[in-house]
Amino acid sequence: MGGTEADGPLWAGRLEGGLHPEVLRLTQSLDVDRRLLPYDVAASKAHVRMLGRQGIIAADEAAAIADALDRVAIDEGAADEDVHSLIERQLVAALGDTGRRVHAGRSRNDQVATAFRLWCRHHAWLVVQATADLQDALLDLAAREGDAVLPGFTHLQRAQPVPLAHHVAAHAWALQRDIGRLRAAQDAADISPLGAGALAGSSLPLDPASVAQELGMTGSFTNTLDAVSDRDFAVDLAYACALSLVHCSRMGEELVLWTSQEVAWAALADDVATGSSMMPQKKNPDVGELARGRAGTAIGRLTGLLAVLKGLPLAYNRDLQEDKQPVFEQVDAALGVLRLLELAYRGLSIDRERMRAAAADGTTVATDVAEELVRSGMPFRDAHAEVAGRIAEGDRFDQPTPEQAIAARTGPGMPGAVQEQLTRLAALVAESRALPEPRP
Ligand code: ARG
Numbered sequence: 001m002g003g004t005e006a007d008g009p010l011w012a013g014r015l016e017g018g019l020h021p022e023v024l025r026l027t028q029s030l031d032v033d034r035r036l037l038p039y040d041v042a043a044s045k046a047h048v049r050m051l052g053r054q055g056i057i058a059a060d061e062a063a064a065i066a067d068a069l070d071r072v073a074i075d076e077g078a079a080d081e082d083v084h085s086l087i088e089r090q091l092v093a094a095l096g097d098t099g100r101r102v103h104a105g106r107s108r109n110d111q112v113a114t115a116f117r118l119w120c121r122h123h124a125w126l127v128v129q130a131t132a133d134l135q136d137a138l139l140d141l142a143a144r145e146g147d148a149v150l151p152g153f154t155h156l157q158r159a160q161p162v163p164l165a166h167h168v169a170a171h172a173w174a175l176q177r178d179i180g181r182l183r184a185a186q187d188a189a190d191i192s193p194l195g196a197g198a199l200a201g202s203s204l205p206l207d208p209a210s211v212a213q214e215l216g217m218t219g220s221f222t223n224t225l226d227a228v229s230d231r232d233f234a235v236d237l238a239y240a241c242a243l244s245l246v247h248c249s250r251m252g253e254e255l256v257l258w259t260s261q262e263v264a265w266a267a268l269a270d271d272v273a274t275g276s277s278m279m280p281q282k283k284n285p286d287v288g289e290l291a292r293g294r295a296g297t298a299i300g301r302l303t304g305l306l307a308v309l310k311g312l313p314l315a316y317n318r319d320l321q322e323d324k325q326p327v328f329e330q331v332d333a334a335l336g337v338l339r340l341l342e343l344a345y346r347g348l349s350i351d352r353e354r355m356r357a358a359a360a361d362g363t364t365v366a367t368d369v370a371e372e373l374v375r376s377g378m379p380f381r382d383a384h385a386e387v388a389g390r391i392a393e394g395d396r397f398d399q400p401t402p403e404q405a406i407a408a409r410t411g412p413g414m415p416g417a418v419q420e421q422l423t424r425l426a427a428l429v430a431e432s433r434a435l436p437e438p439r440p
Contacts, residue, residue, distance in 0.1 A: 009081050010088060010108070024081065027318075032325045033083045033112070034074050039122070040083055040115035041069050042440035046214040047194055048102055054205050056105065061098045068094045082321075083115075084108045105206045107198035109228040109316040116324060117189040118215065118440045120237045123331045124186035125438050127241060130338040131175050131182065132432035134248075135425060137345040138168045138175075142422055148352040149402045150265065151359040160367055161359040161402035164350065165422060166415040172425050174247045179432055181240035186438065189233040192220045196227035199315040216438065225315040234327050235305055241334040242302045245295040248337045252291025255344060259285045265355045269347025272340075287340045294333045301326035362396025368405040369397050 009019060045066045052062025072090045080086040085108075091099035146165025151158040192215055195201065195208030201224045212220040221227030258266040268285055276282035305326045308319055366387050373383035400408065410416035 010085050010103075024079070027081070028079075029082045029321050029324070030078060030080050030086060032328065033115075033321075034086075035328060036083050036112075036115040036119055036324070037072070037074060037087070039118035039440045040087060040111065041072055043111065043114045043118060043192075043194060043211075043215060044087060044102065045069050046211045047106055049214065050207050050211045051101070051104055053210065054207055056204050056206075057101045061101060064095055064098055065091060065102050068099070082108070082112075084111050105197065105202040105204040106194065107196075107228070109198050110193045110196040112320075113193040113196075113228055113230070114215075116327075117191065117193070117217075117233055120189040120233055120327065121186050121217075121438045122440060124182045124189065124237055124240070125435065127244065127331060127334050127338070128179050128182045128186075128432055128435060130335050130342075131179050131244065132429045134338045134342045134345070135172045135175050135429050135432075137342040138172045139422060139426055139429065141345050141348060141350075142168050142418075145350040145352065146418070146422070148350050148355050149359045149406065150355045151361070151364045151402075158358065158361065158364050161364050161405050162415045163406055163418055164355070166418045168345075169418060169421045169425060171247070171251055173421075174250075175244070176425070176428055178240060178244040178247060179428075181243065182237075183435075185233065185236035185240045187218070188236045190218045190438070191227075191233075192217045193227035193230075194220070196221050196224035199228055200224050215440070229312065229315040229317075229320070231305075231309055231320065231323050234323050235302070235309070238302045238305050238327050238330045241330040242295070242298045244334050245291075245298040245337055248334075248341055249292045249295035251341055252288035252337075255288035255341075255348075256285045256292070259288075265351055265358070267349045267351070268344060269349070272344050272347055287344045291337045291341055294337050298330055298333055301330050356402065359402040362398060363391060364402060365397050365400050365405045366391060368400050368408065 048057070048062050048065045048069070051057045052059045057065075068091055069087070071094065072087050074083075074086065075090075078086055080089060088099070088102060091102055093099070142165040146163060146168070148164040149161050150164060150167060152160050152162040152167065192208065192212035194211045195206045208220040212218075255266070255268070257263055259268055268283070268287070270283075272287050273283045274286040276284065305323060308322045312319055370380065370383040370387045373386065374380050378386075406415050408416065413421070
């Protein structure tokens with residue numbers, strides 16, 4: 001029962017003849033917005049039940065439409081303009097004239113905004129869960145190898161010794177801020193535009209607040225024009241995912257560096273490494289490189305979405321149809337890369353000796369040696385000059401050891417007090433995992 005040109009688009013009344021097949025092909029959005037189907041079905045049910053409660057359509061017809069909505073599915077070869085048209089076509093096919101009552105008081109403009117908001121609300125939560133899983137893998141690595149010692153870098157030059165737990169916790173804190181942004185994006189999406197109609201509401205006695213309530217949304221729109229044209233929630237999610245991918249890119253780059261033979265502090269498990277079609281010896285960190293590369297395309301999608309929005313007059317414009325593909329792809333990329341990195345960290349092995357040897361080269365404790373001189377009364381600038389001079393002459397320090405240097409830095413957030421951070425992070429992971437799933 002695929003839609004055909006003969007069925008005609010929803011708006012066929014005004015225009016004569018059918019749409020040119022190529023125009024349909026080039027303007028349709030079903031290929032992309034089919035992913036909105038379960039969200040639009042949920043919103044359509046809430047809408048039609050409200051029509052029944054308000055006496056706009058008969059109660060038994062409302063019930064029949066709600067029931068038929070459960071059986072709507074993307075049919076093979078569907079040629080509808082978009083997923084909203086597909087749903088209405090199938091309701092009419094199933095229920096005849098009753099199906100033709102579903103769109104009272106509604107436009108595809110408030111319909112698409114609602115379905116897209118429900119999709120974004122749910123997927124923001126899914127990305128939170130994937131982020132918490134990656135944090136958990138980092139905490140797992142900290143539990144396994146956290147007391148391994150490495151030289152922390154500035155400018156990618158050996159700087160000061162830190163425990164591996166402190167280093168991976170730094171990544172976990174960045175991910176925790178991502179969770180804050182994702183939760184804000186989830187909240188931004190959580191407003192129902194249904195009832196705003198095409199742009200200016202409806203004269204029918206709609207009850208938008210009850211529709212929002214049925215969808216488990218925090219409220220309904222406050223301005224009809226804004227309701228159908230606002231895509232800030234989509235930008236919020238695209239941005240939250242872009243920054244998450246930027247953080248993942250930094251982790252990916254680090255995996256590339258650490259698994260390089262030149263550093264060789266870590267090795268990927270075989271099932272996350274890739275080989276070469278020509279060079280038999282190769283074990284490549286493609287997962288890290290894809291994490292890095294996908295952040296690049298994600299930044300592009302965020303920029304593209306902002307550019308689509310920047311010149312639009314109020315209210316709905318068809319340009320807005322371009323909003324979904326970048327956001328879908330952004331979320332797919334974030335979910336995929338977060339999972340890839342989770343798998344990479346869960347199987348990562350650490351060469352503790354090589355790591356420690358780099359931290360124990362006799363230079364990374366130079367600051368601690370200078371601070372010892374400060375403790376005995378020397379001005380820091382003089383202590384710095386003295387230790388720098390000794391390093392330049394070839395002196396290397398075996399006291400304090402890297403472990404002693406770490407243990408002496410115990411202030412809040414410092415590497416010697418890392419256990420407290422790990423405990424807090426574990427509690428935050430548990431909190432994220434307990435967040436209720438905002439199903440449509
Ligand atoms: N497929 C459209 C979109 O994604 C749905 C809204 C179409 N509304 C309209 N008046 N043409 O934006």
